[in-house]
Amino acid sequence: MEQQTGTFAVKKGLAQMLKGGVIMDVVTAEHAKIAEDAGACAVMALERVPADIRAQGGVARMSDPELILRIKESVSIPVMAKCRIGHFVEAQILESLKVDYIDESEVLTPADEEHHILKHNFTVPFVCGCRNLGEALRRIGEGAAMMRTKGEAGTGDVVEAVRHARTVMGEIRQIQNMPKEELMAYAKNIGAPYELVLETAELGRMPVVNFAAGGIATPADAALMMQLGVDGVFVGSGIFKSGDPAKRAAAIVKATTHFRDAGILAEVSKNLGEPMVGLNVSQMPEGEKIAGRGW
């Protein structure tokens, strides 16, 4: 009997297991334990959370493999790690470390300003960011097995996450209602593979799991994104840049499960301590925004 690894069903399948959950950015093994104890369904192993990458500037790269391995050893839940857009050698290294998912992420400094990684070449699955349906379907065409709306990472301002989720959901609603003969021109206009546009229209959803990311800082933010129709949330700087990370992390996990129950949302939002300070995206110069990275 033959066992097949690295199939698209298996890659996409892990993302399906993460649904309804919270994936948390962690920079140490201690953080990873706190995240797991709070009920995170996976962690993203990083050297710096996006808020620090923003503050410190410079070139942001893949994390030290030693750090990633230490985090992997400290928890039983899946561990993800980020590589730069287009940097397929960082991805090869992360695959050799046996991380469970690679995030080809705009939060790091892009290594290629025209091309993303051909993700079908890997056994490990990839998650990528998107601001609209065209970008999402291009990434899936390259082999991404999970998507996340980009938001604006490291800000604690949910406005861009909402914009990107509404855009993607709106475009899906639009193509569901289009006569089939209009889908080819639509695919051309948004720069997406035609077959994936057809599949999305038929399913009434993206063909892979889609989480929200970039600016989620409170239980209410997480529930907002869930009610807008995403499958789960990434929380980056919002947890470990806040006053009481363990408590806030557990509250965001509960809010993501009970996202339609306002009574529970009120309960878990009580006495969480200081949230991350945050940056107002509307007052940010265009050049400082990172969501525009990705092609």
Next chain:
Amino acid sequence: MNIGVLALQGDFAEHIAMLKRIGAEGVEVRLPKHLDGLHGLIIPGGESTTIGKLAVAYDLMEPLRAFANERAVWGTCAGAIFLSKDARREQPLLRVMDITVERNAFGAQVDSFEADLEIAELKQATGTTHPYHAVFIRAPIIESVSGEARVLSSLPDGRIVAAQEGHLLATSFHPELTQDTRFHEYFLSLVS
């Protein structure tokens, strides 16, 4: 027939879609009151630590044990771990099935796989002859069964991947990720 699907975290929507295809109603269960009036329950794939912590936080452990005493319950992957009496590490478990599991028994995600299984009971119950194509995602194995629990399916190397104990069912793979409805049909036969 109303079948609850524990909706704390994981791929509960996939189970509900499968149930719909075979004419059963799937109901999301997040709080103890949602168990009222259900004929059976599925505990989906997901992260067993997350599901366990949320079940403890919302006082679901005892109501779920009481439900499993009387009605059919099926756990897939994380759900199978949650039903087991022992998962070899400290985490909340229902301990209603006489099985011991080992989490992530095949390794990391790069070792996740698909394989065909020969499951005699399944073929018999559904009147079919073709093998069952199973999807394993960071899957646990059932290390051992004891008491009334019995092996339903094993890999060629002997590792147990499905077990049954009366009206309780555990699979380390994910029938909800396939187009094959036979396992869901088999579970419904335990419900009625």
